[in-house]
Amino acid sequence: xxxxxxxxxxxxxxxxxxxxxxxxxxxxxxxxxxxxxxxxxxxxxxxxxxxxxxxxxxxxxxxxxxxxxxxxxxxxxxxxxxxxxxxxxxxxxxxxxxxxxxxxxxxxxxxxxxxxxxxxxxxxxxxxxxxxxxxxxxxxxxxxxxxxxxxxxxxxxxxxxxxxxxxxxxxxxxxxxxxxxxxxxxxxxxxxxxxxxxxxxxxxxxxxxxxxxxxxxxxxxxxxxxxxxxxxxxxxxxxxxxxxxxxxxxxxxxxxxxxxxxxxxxxxxxxxxxxxxxxxxxxx
Amino acid sequence: xxxxxxxxxxxxxxxxxxxxxxxxxxxxxxxxxxxxxxxxxxxxxxxxxxxxxxxxxxxxxxxxxxxxxxxxxxxxxxxxxxxxxxxxxxxxxxxxxxxxxxxxxxxxxxxxxxxxxxxxxxxxxxxxxxxxxxxxxxxxxxxxxxxxxxxxxxxxxxxxxxxxxxxxxxxxxxxxxxxxxxxxxxxxxxxxxxxxxxxxxxxxxxxxxxxxxxxxxxxxx
Amino acid sequence: xxxxxxxxxxxxxxxxxxxxxxxxxxxxxxxxxxxxxxxxxxxxxxxxxxxxxxxxxxxxxxxxxxxxxxxxxxxxxxxxxxxxxxxxxxxxxxxxxxxxxxxxxxxxxxxxxxxxxxxxxxxxxxxxxxxxxxxxxxxxxxxxxxxxxxxxxxxxxxxxxxxxxxxxxxxxxxxxxxxxxxxxxxxxxxxxxxxxxxxxxxxxxxxxxxxxxxxxxxxxxxx
Numbered sequence: 001x002x003x004x005x006x007x008x009x010x011x012x013x014x015x016x017x018x019x020x021x022x023x024x025x026x027x028x029x030x031x032x033x034x035x036x037x038x039x040x041x042x043x044x045x046x047x048x049x050x051x052x053x054x055x056x057x058x059x060x061x062x063x064x065x066x067x068x069x070x071x072x073x074x075x076x077x078x079x080x081x082x083x084x085x086x087x088x089x090x091x092x093x094x095x096x097x098x099x100x101x102x103x104x105x106x107x108x109x110x111x112x113x114x115x116x117x118x119x120x121x122x123x124x125x126x127x128x129x130x131x132x133x134x135x136x137x138x139x140x141x142x143x144x145x146x147x148x149x150x151x152x153x154x155x156x157x158x159x160x161x162x163x164x165x166x167x168x169x170x171x172x173x174x175x176x177x178x179x180x181x182x183x184x185x186x187x188x189x190x191x192x193x194x195x196x197x198x199x200x201x202x203x204x205x206x207x208x209x210x211x212x213x214x215x216x217x218x219x220x221x222x223x224x225x226x227x228x229x230x231x232x233x234x235x236x237x238x239x240x241x242x243x244x245x246x247x248x249x250x251x252x253x254x255x256x257x258x259x260x261x262x263x264x265x266x267x268x269x270x271x272x273x274x275x276x277x278x279x280x281x282x283x284x
Numbered sequence: 285x286x287x288x289x290x291x292x293x294x295x296x297x298x299x300x301x302x303x304x305x306x307x308x309x310x311x312x313x314x315x316x317x318x319x320x321x322x323x324x325x326x327x328x329x330x331x332x333x334x335x336x337x338x339x340x341x342x343x344x345x346x347x348x349x350x351x352x353x354x355x356x357x358x359x360x361x362x363x364x365x366x367x368x369x370x371x372x373x374x375x376x377x378x379x380x381x382x383x384x385x386x387x388x389x390x391x392x393x394x395x396x397x398x399x400x401x402x403x404x405x406x407x408x409x410x411x412x413x414x415x416x417x418x419x420x421x422x423x424x425x426x427x428x429x430x431x432x433x434x435x436x437x438x439x440x441x442x443x444x445x446x447x448x449x450x451x452x453x454x455x456x457x458x459x460x461x462x463x464x465x466x467x468x469x470x471x472x473x474x475x476x477x478x479x480x481x482x483x484x485x486x487x488x489x490x491x492x493x494x495x496x497x498x499x500x501x502x503x504x505x
Numbered sequence: 506x507x508x509x510x511x512x513x514x515x516x517x518x519x520x521x522x523x524x525x526x527x528x529x530x531x532x533x534x535x536x537x538x539x540x541x542x543x544x545x546x547x548x549x550x551x552x553x554x555x556x557x558x559x560x561x562x563x564x565x566x567x568x569x570x571x572x573x574x575x576x577x578x579x580x581x582x583x584x585x586x587x588x589x590x591x592x593x594x595x596x597x598x599x600x601x602x603x604x605x606x607x608x609x610x611x612x613x614x615x616x617x618x619x620x621x622x623x624x625x626x627x628x629x630x631x632x633x634x635x636x637x638x639x640x641x642x643x644x645x646x647x648x649x650x651x652x653x654x655x656x657x658x659x660x661x662x663x664x665x666x667x668x669x670x671x672x673x674x675x676x677x678x679x680x681x682x683x684x685x686x687x688x689x690x691x692x693x694x695x696x697x698x699x700x701x702x703x704x705x706x707x708x709x710x711x712x713x714x715x716x717x718x719x720x721x722x723x724x725x726x727x728x
Binding site: 343344346347348349350351352353355356359360363437441442443444445447448455458459462468469472473475476479480483484 | 565566569570571572573574575577578581582585586663664665666667670677680684690691694695697698701702705706709
Binding site for chain 3: 086087090091110111113114152155156160161174175176177181184185187188189190
């Protein structure tokens, strides 16, 4: 009888041990690396004011600022940066060249199939950049189609998908590498109109000294308004959970608003109570 | 700001990019030279299969674009489980590509040594090793150095492509400075001048000196 | 990651259309380069020493600096000086100038390869300059120049992917766009490589045959 009990207890103990170590073994690779003291690697492109490198490669821009606030809440202060072309951000993440995408990616269904997003960090909209005075009267994609205008945007931007959905013909689209090339194309008159995020367009207006103006983001289709999240690999689920947990504590808080203020992020961009990544993944 | 102020503020940053450019070039050069010698020799062995392998390698890497090879190594290899750092991806792509061109130069060089030299060495009872080392290789050197010098300058220029896979070299720094300052003429103009200075006033004189050295050695021996 | 044939076939039409653009860019660029090469070569042989030196330095400068940096220079700087060119035009001009400098060196080498005695004989026979070039010098210079010109034709074709960086919708640019849209990079990038191989290998082979035929026609021994 005692023998029976002993062997039962033993098997329970062995079972518990196995389950315990198995769980430790399946904590994701990113969490393991962070716990081992390695720096977390931020991946972003050059998109002012979202995310861009400083003179020494420091992560600037409000998405980086938000990510750093959340990471600090998690106790992570050791980080590195990797500056990429926008279109290379997702393949780079999958290739393990960096750990989180802080470029300021809209949560789209097509992207959710290839990566995970954190809970939303804000709600944003797109707008169009046109020459001052808007000579062709373009306010949204339908205007682009009807005027036959040349539309420039960045490869891999959410606006490429949106333009296609709205029916902009391929020969009216011009794809360049990113924000800088968009402004260069507009400056050189190679395109009649650019479509990008509202923040990006405002930045270009500032840089252009009145040569261009931004259209009203409310003129864009309603479904192009979207949430932005921090991108992670599908496999880093534990880290994602911890990140979301930390974000819930700091969202809209003092550090969050203070560090993003200089880039133009205001309380109007806050994600709000009902913002959800699952909703965006399913409906955008 | 005028150009002088521009240089004072930004030249240090561009110089550090130039250092990375030189690092990439030297590493790629070492790889390319090694591959050139190995595959050049493979092309002239008597074994048909070995010749075939070298032929395929050379034609493949000469027949495809360097940028395509670079992107493939950087974007596609990780999908197959091999993720190389941007630096390594750049060095390997450049090394493999220029190694193929170099192999043809080496092959041409060895074949250009007059047959009479091989026969004379044989007649004078040189061992095979001595023949290669004392007679053939020094003469090969003088023949291949001019085209090899051209390839080296091409390699220096080709390093600019690694900026497209996020290596922080001179080209990358120039793009970043352009993105933040929009002083495009100064930024890219200076980058061009730095590349020019590196090629014309450092690399080419060094290669010329090598040619003179090789010529002198052949004259002596 | 496995190769998906349905996807490869799906994107093939778009890639083939882009290939047409690539060939057009290479062809147009090379045509410009051939003309620019002539101008640059003669620009180094004018009676005015200053002009010769300036052109020589220009050729050295363009030859010794990366095409990529030159492309960015023209793309970003020209508009800032009021010169607005389409991406296509700035690409053609830059690549035409760049390869024009290479070709000018090929032409120069070819002309120098024609024995001096030929020039002297033409003078002795009182041939006009045009006649000298047309019937005596150029026919002899051409076979010497051909290998170099052929190499740079293939070279310009393989450098067209650089044009993607300034938005020219050629093959590499299309592969990048497809990868960004579909998140599949294996098929687009591999197909780009394959298409380049399929075009450049026969071209290189054909050029070698052409060189041999021209050399034979000239009565020179095949080397």
